[in-house]
Amino acid sequence: MAVDYDIVIIGGGSGGLVVASAAAQLNAKVALVEKDRLGGDCLWFGCVPSKSLLHASRVAHEVKNSSRFGIYTTPPDIQFVEATGHVQKVISTIQPHDSPERFESLGVEVIFGEGQFKDEKTFSVNGRDLKARAFVVSTGSRPKVPPIEGLEEAGFLTNEQVFSLKERPESLAVIGAGPIGCELGQAFHRLGSQVTMVSSRDHILPKEDPEAALVVEKQLEADGINLLRGARAQKVEVIDGKKHLWVGDEEVVVDEILISSGRVPNVHSLNLAAAGVKYNEQGIEVNEKLQTSNNRIYACGDVIGGYQFTHVAGYEAGVVVQNALFFPSAKADYRVVPWATFTEPELARVGLTEKQARDRYGDDVEILKQEFADVDRAQAEGATEGFAKIITTGKGEILGAHIVGSSAGEIIHEVIMAMKHNLPVSALTGIIHIYPTLSEVNSKAALQLKKRNYAKNTQLQNTLRKLFGFLRSINS
Numbered sequence: 134m135a136v137d138y139d140i141v142i143i144g145g146g147s148g149g150l151v152v153a154s155a156a157a158q159l160n161a162k163v164a165l166v167e168k169d170r171l172g173g174d175c176l177w178f179g180c181v182p183s184k185s186l187l188h189a190s191r192v193a194h195e196v197k198n199s200s201r202f203g204i205y206t207t208p209p210d211i212q213f214v215e216a217t218g219h220v221q222k223v224i225s226t227i228q229p230h231d232s233p234e235r236f237e238s239l240g241v242e243v244i245f246g247e248g249q250f251k252d253e254k255t256f257s258v259n260g261r262d263l264k265a266r267a268f269v270v271s272t273g274s275r276p277k278v279p280p281i282e283g284l285e286e287a288g289f290l291t292n293e294q295v296f297s298l299k300e301r302p303e304s305l306a307v308i309g310a311g312p313i314g315c316e317l318g319q320a321f322h323r324l325g326s327q328v329t330m331v332s333s334r335d336h337i338l339p340k341e342d343p344e345a346a347l348v349v350e351k352q353l354e355a356d357g358i359n360l361l362r363g364a365r366a367q368k369v370e371v372i373d374g375k376k377h378l379w380v381g382d383e384e385v386v387v388d389e390i391l392i393s394s395g396r397v398p399n400v401h402s403l404n405l406a407a408a409g410v411k412y413n414e415q416g417i418e419v420n421e422k423l424q425t426s427n428n429r430i431y432a433c434g435d436v437i438g439g440y441q442f443t444h445v446a447g448y449e450a451g452v453v454v455q456n457a458l459f460f461p462s463a464k465a466d467y468r469v470v471p472w473a474t475f476t477e478p479e480l481a482r483v484g485l486t487e488k489q490a491r492d493r494y495g496d497d498v499e500i501l502k503q504e505f506a507d508v509d510r511a512q513a514e515g516a517t518e519g520f521a522k523i524i525t526t527g528k529g530e531i532l533g534a535h536i537v538g539s540s541a542g543e544i545i546h547e548v549i550m551a552m553k554h555n556l557p558v559s560a561l562t563g564i565i566h567i568y569p570t571l572s573e574v575n576s577k578a579a580l581q582l583k584k585r586n587y588a589k590n591t592q593l594q595n596t597l598r599k600l601f602g603f604l605r606s607i608n609s
């Protein structure tokens with residue numbers, strides 16, 4: 134039986150919008166179902182507002198600390214509402230790119246509504262039954278709220294409310310020290326809130342290289358953030374308008390609580406069972422072609438768990454477009470997935486950690502670590518905290534990289550390029566780096582393998598010693 138659409142996409146965020154625009158530009162018949170606004174978390178409550186707020190907070194910090202460069206100012210007068218005004222301005226400048234009008238102009242039928250699967254071949258929304266050759270579920274994720282006694286009654290913020298606050302909370306407890314907690318904790322603290330961060334682990338950013346995460350942790354504490362490690366909030370109570378939070382033996386009294394303790398996939402209202410789509414707590418189960426247990430239905434982005442980043446949702450969307458519109462042969466390849474946490478200093482990563490590398494490659498692992506303090510540009514800018522750590526095999530195959538420091542999220546790209554194209558680490562010393570740039574941290578790290586191998590090669594050293602001796606002896 135004929136169907137109306139080549140592809141019906143459910144969820145118009147980072148993943149769904151890429152599928153929609155690519156499919157429409159390939160002349161497929163496309164419908165996009167969105168329950169709220171196009172743009173998803175990244176535009177409204179995620180990447181865009183968080184990076185805009187972080188920038189404002191970084192400026193405040195720079196002004197406050199400018200005396201180290203001989204620039205004296207009065208303490209900055211931070212108008213919080215104007216800083217969040219900057220955030221909203223950035224969102225509205227970017228938003229037209231994700232607007233219904235733009236997608237309609239590409240030929241996408243945009244349907245606003247929250248629908249459900251009726252059966253294995255039908256998605257029903259606003260009383261209409263949509264039948265398609267393929268469906269894509271890209272409904273994203275939402276904040277996971279931990280079971281803390283009294284939290285619901287006391288009220289709390291998540292990333293969905295925090296960017297539209299009209300007043301700065303004078304004090305803020307941040308529950309969870311992953312990327313959301315660290316980025317927003319630092320931003321609010323630098324904009325004038327007194328921040329207490331509660332980390333269930335002994336260190337912040339537990340998914341990162343521990344040594345690199347420690348550099349960020351030290352900066353958060355140097356900023357003045359009160360970090361409670363290895364602790365969980367148990368109870369909240371509102372007393373005289375303040376939120377009293379019990380964390381182990383400590384009682385923390387704050388104006389607001391921000392929850393940043395992980396994400397849950399948006400699967401529940403879709404009636405996935407009717408479509409034969411399996412899911413678990415992490416999200417929808419997919420194979421490497423991003424097909425669900427119903428091979429006509431694909432899924433991508435946060436809703437499949439895994440790497441929850443905008444650029445990964447976009448990458449997966451590309452795989453889905455190929456497979457859903459044509460023959461399903463493309464496989465998602467996660468060998469080289471980079472990301473960054475945009476605190477100051479930034480922490481960027483690609484590939485394996487030191488531990489993962491040692492688990493897989495045993496003793497055949499080299500750690501090439503270069504401190505920013507030995508990079509001239511870092512000295513010039515007073516940005517000497519941090520390092521680049523490139524992990525390779527003895528022969529120089531790049532297994533991973535962890536850069537913590539100023540602009541780490543930018544600097545890491547040449548390592549990503551080398552790794553993706555299977556270039557050895559020597560490729561990073563084989564190009565001329567502009568002097569003085571922070572990117573020299575990569576070539577300096579990479580050079581260490583060459584030096585280390587030369588230091589081990591006593592035969593070559595002796596040969597060269599003899600050769601130069603001979604050349605000197607015949608030089609008249």
Ligand SMILES: Cc1cc2nc3c(=O)[nH]c(=O)nc-3n(C[C@H](O)[C@H](O)[C@H](O)COP(=O)(O)OP(=O)(O)OC[C@H]3O[C@@H](n4cnc5c(N)ncnc54)[C@H](O)[C@@H]3O)c2cc1C
Nearest residue numbers: 144146147148168173174179180272273434435441442443
């Ligand atoms: C505070 C914060 C900061 C972040 N910073 C970064 C960053 O700097 N870099 C980065 O790469 N990633 C960042 N992320 C992660 C990034 O936002 C997500 O990985 C990305 O948005 C996932 O894209 P997605 O398409 O899966 O979901 P989304 O972009 O969230 O899109 C899902 C869409 O589906 C819609 N939807 C949900 N349920 C239904 C339904 N039943 N029917 C119809 N529509 C539905 C939603 O309304 C939404 O529009 C951040 C996240 C947060 C929370």
Ligand SMILES: NC(=O)c1ccc[n+]([C@@H]2O[C@H](COP(=O)([O-])OP(=O)(O)OC[C@H]3O[C@@H](n4cnc5c(N)ncnc54)[C@H](O)[C@@H]3O)[C@@H](O)[C@H]2O)c1
Nearest residue numbers: 279309310311312313314331333365393394395441473474
């Ligand atoms: N710069 C970026 O790319 C960026 C920024 C923000 C978010 N993100 C994405 O969003 C995802 C979600 O971020 P997140 O920070 O919410 O989640 P996360 O899962 O990465 O970190 C949450 C942390 O909270 C801790 N935690 C859980 N319950 C707790 C409790 N009751 N008390 C104290 N700590 C508790 C967890 O152990 C964990 O370390 C990230 O994994 C990332 O993929 C990316």
